[in-house]
Amino acid sequence: MLRGRRLGFIGGGNMAEAIIRGVLAGGVPAEEISVAEPVAARREELRSRYGVDARAENTDVVTASNAVILAVKPQVFRGVVAGMGSGALDGKLLISIMAGVPAAAIEEACGTAARVIRVMPNTPALVLHGASALCRGTHADDDDLAFAQSIFDLVGTSCVVEEKLMDAVTGLSGSGPAYVFTFIEALSDAGVKNGLPRDVASRLAAQTVLGAAKLVMESGEHPAILREKVTSPGGTTIAGVASLEQNGFRGAVVAAVDAATARSVELGKK
Numbered sequence: 001m002l003r004g005r006r007l008g009f010i011g012g013g014n015m016a017e018a019i020i021r022g023v024l025a026g027g028v029p030a031e032e033i034s035v036a037e038p039v040a041a042r043r044e045e046l047r048s049r050y051g052v053d054a055r056a057e058n059t060d061v062v063t064a065s066n067a068v069i070l071a072v073k074p075q076v077f078r079g080v081v082a083g084m085g086s087g088a089l090d091g092k093l094l095i096s097i098m099a100g101v102p103a104a105a106i107e108e109a110c111g112t113a114a115r116v117i118r119v120m121p122n123t124p125a126l127v128l129h130g131a132s133a134l135c136r137g138t139h140a141d142d143d144d145l146a147f148a149q150s151i152f153d154l155v156g157t158s159c160v161v162e163e164k165l166m167d168a169v170t171g172l173s174g175s176g177p178a179y180v181f182t183f184i185e186a187l188s189d190a191g192v193k194n195g196l197p198r199d200v201a202s203r204l205a206a207q208t209v210l211g212a213a214k215l216v217m218e219s220g221e222h223p224a225i226l227r228e229k230v231t232s233p234g235g236t237t238i239a240g241v242a243s244l245e246q247n248g249f250r251g252a253v254v255a256a257v258d259a260a261t262a263r264s265v266e267l268g269k270k
């Protein structure tokens, strides 16, 4: 499955866990995965939940792996790499999931000939419905890109984009689950406001989002056409949609993606 490569994660946080859980469910054996994580309780959690090798020392994980997933925060990554000592990452395929950090900055920090693939995944990888976009740095080759893509295809769907588009991907699908969770929460609250029990409202809200997304994906129809099919003349939906537009829903979504994209650009600066 990993074509003889072993995967090592530097940083065992939320996104690393989503990928680990997803690739295990996708058939990668736990013995092929190790993870470096500074907090002992978190290491124990990762070991007991997933059976992976969790270590305190980043260099232990790097030594045991041929493909290293950089899953620490962008703000700490230079310190993390420097802490491993010069040459520690030589010869490894480096797969960065860090928001904003350009491949060139990773090459500069890790060794100028480093083979770097950048990926922007999202947390639905946890349930094998992730959306990831990948691009490659100067020294990574087609095989490196295909290998990285095969990992993220195990946990959902992926596409390859030019690196200049990675900030926009981050603003849309990297951060996107948070917008959707907010929407689901708001739908559920609105149901409760209108008299529904909380459990019923939450279930209906989440299933409505799931169902609508599946309809877009499976019908191949434009969302505007699907919206028209819900919207009866003089009916309920047009009253709701008109209210959404009056309250700036579309503009609020665009502004959210703009803000997250701009923040990704900022995180990429030293």
Ligand SMILES: NC(=O)C1=CN([C@@H]2O[C@H](COP(=O)(O)OP(=O)(O)OC[C@H]3O[C@@H](n4cnc5c(N)ncnc54)[C@H](OP(=O)(O)O)[C@@H]3O)[C@@H](O)[C@H]2O)C=CC1
Pocket (backbone or CB within 6 Å): 010, 011, 012, 013, 014, 015, 016, 036, 037, 038, 039, 042, 058, 070, 071, 072, 073, 074, 076, 080, 097, 098, 099, 120, 121, 122, 123, 174, 175
């Ligand atoms: N969460 C998401 O939805 C997404 C996140 N990303 C990217 O993934 C990366 C991780 O994000 P996320 O998982 O949310 O963040 P987390 O804070 O959950 O994970 C980062 C992990 O790295 C650990 N860590 C800190 N310092 C070191 C160190 N020196 N050596 C090894 N590990 C260390 C942290 O430990 P401690 O808690 O003790 O600091 C933490 O467990 C980020 O770069 C982010 O941009 C990309 C796409 C989506």
Ligand SMILES: O=C(O)[C@@H]1CCC=N1
Pocket (backbone or CB within 6 Å): 099, 170, 174, 175
């Ligand atoms: O909030 C963040 O910075 C990360 C990157 C994309 C999703 N979470």
